[in-house]
Amino acid sequence: MRNVILLWMLLLTLMVTACGDRTESLRNGLPSTSALPDTSTTGSKLEEKDDAIRAIGNHVDGRLLVIPTTKVKASPLGAPSCWGLETDFRWSGDYELVWESKSGEHSTKVMKFPMDFEIVQPNDSPIEMQQFTLEGTDIFAFVPRYTDCHALETYLYGVSNNEAFPISFEINSDEIWTHIGQLSSRSLQAINGELIVTGGYGAGQDFIEIYHFQYDLMKKTMVLKSTDYLQPNDILK
Template sequence: MRFKMMMLMITLTVLLTACMNQDNVEQTNINVDTETAEINKEDHSVRAMAAHQDGQLIIQPKNHASVATLGAPSCYGLESDISWTGDYEAIWKPASDRSTSKVMTFPSDLEIIQPTDAVVNLQMMTIGDTDFYTYYPRYTDCHALDIYFFGVKSGEAFPISLELEDGKRFTGFVQHPHYPLQVVDNELVITGGEGAGQEFIHVYHFNYDAGQQAFVLQKTDNVTREDLMKQTVDPSGDILQ
């Protein structure tokens, strides 16, 4: 009888231990799943904004957009960074009334990548009597960042194009990820992107043409990476990043 009781107690102990271990495994799995859960859902939030005395410049989806975690580290960011895709546009809300107007529709393949879901505040520079805002959909890259320009003057906002030496115009441009924009003596200086094996980096100099609402290329310098790293920023210049 005593032997049977001992066997019963041993059996109960084994079963109880197994149940506790199983609970721990399930709890561990739950914790792991929670920590590695990826975002993937519809998202119609404002992605960037500029507060001007004459109104607000807002970048948001027109109809639909989705958000997801990047998922894997790359030139575009860390695996935990957040990616938005959709039909984005820039709109203008004047301070004088409640009306809104479309400023620009972004390309259909636009991808926004940022480290957090916070609304990006657009940075401003002033050339002459026009205020300009710059927008970078992606905050980092191995080679070049996409950049868009918007102007605000006399209570109105408008897209700014860039005209190169062959007369071609672009609504967006590219900038080196490690060298910010400069404005020196009302001249916009953009350091272009850099690819593998590229001998020279292009440094573009633009003047603003108010009549065309465009930055028009004046000259292009070909600079080696070593010389570019040696250069210092003109203290009289505004720096944008």
């Protein structure tokens, strides 16, 4: 009988202790330890670190490479929109463009992109840069996003005499752009010695601008020579 009484007293003590822990957890607004989810792997499939090459421009003398300067974040886009599909890949971090010469042992920095630079693509393969030639200079176009709500951010780089350099856009003597926006449905074209870029389009915009540039070899810039203004319906068909 005495053993039975001792057993009941032990069970009562354990029940009081458990209730006290639960009351304290509720007071702090936190679940009890036994109710907390295992967070050791939470989000690991949603966001990962990535240090891979994100774009390549192949040249007979070497390669242009877009590479991270630190480990960047890679994750699914998450929701379908004009930015892309929910299954698309998005990278965010600090990137730079380097020139990797076939004749040299070290890569040369060409330019650094803005902080928290974003790249969005339908797969995780490196972007193949578009290539064309103007004034004897091999020119590469880097487009970090494959689609956009308004215009595709586009950067140009030249390769000449085994050296690489950024190419700017001179709109006028007081306005220089480091990059340009082009309509996602119409890629830039190099025709008859000039570069033709179809500008972006947004709701309420009356015209779409068609830019005509000529490449200035000495200044390493695309100089705007003329602009056409077309009705959106003439292009967006």
